[in-house]
Amino acid sequence: MIGFLLVYILNNASGVTVVMSPFFVAFFALCFAVTCGVVWEVFEYLMDVIAGTNMQKSGLHDTMGDLIINIGGALIISINGYIALHKSKNTVLTNTISGFMKKNPEMEKSIDEQKISRKEKNINKIEEEMTDIIRYDRKQPDWD
Numbered sequence: 754m755i756g757f758l759l760v761y762i763l764n765n766a767s768g769v770t771v772v773m774s775p776f777f778v779a780f781f782a783l784c785f786a787v788t789c790g791v792v793w794e795v796f797e798y799l800m801d802v803i804a805g806t807n808m809q810k811s812g813l814h815d816t817m818g819d820l821i822i823n824i825g826g827a828l829i830i831s832i833n834g835y836i837a838l839h840k841s842k843n844t845v846l847t848n849t850i851s852g853f854m855k856k857n858p859e860m861e862k863s864i865d866e867q868k869i870s871r872k873e874k875n876i877n878k879i880e881e882e883m884t885d886i887i888r889y890d891r892k893q894p895d896w897d
Contacts, residue, residue, distance in 0.1 A: 756785025756827075757834045761850055775838035783831040790823030 760778045773781075794816050797808040809815045837844040 755789075757782035757830055758850055758853070759785070761834075762854070775835050778838060779831040779835035782834055783827045786827035786830070787824055790820055790827075794819060 800806045837847040
């Protein structure tokens with residue numbers, strides 16, 4: 754759900770010039786969730802080996818069970834998100850995200866401010882480059 758939320762926020766933030774298709778948003782959310790699950794399982798393994806913990810409990814069965822549940826949950830969220838975005842329907846997922854965004858308006862504002870800041874930096878960089886070009890042209894002798 755976090756992966757879907759990330760892409761959903763970026764996709765709907767004002768000032769975004771790239772609009773992602775519902776399929777891409779859902780696919781990204783699926784891949785993000787599965788990757789998080791794999792990273793967690795690697796962490797469990799490393800903790801068992803390095804620190805001597807028993808996070809994996811029954812070894813392979815625990816790991817496979819966790820990954821299967823992770824993929825199942827990611828599929829449910831991704832399919833629900835795809836349907837919500839593709840058909841513009843309100844679902845449990847979109848209602849949850851909308852509620853989250855209403856309670857945290859600074860997130861979208863922060864994203865917009867970062868984009869404006871990047872645009873201002875790019876404009877300043879272009880202005881500096883143009884000034885350098887003008888200075889360079891003035892230093893050159895006029896051979897005409």
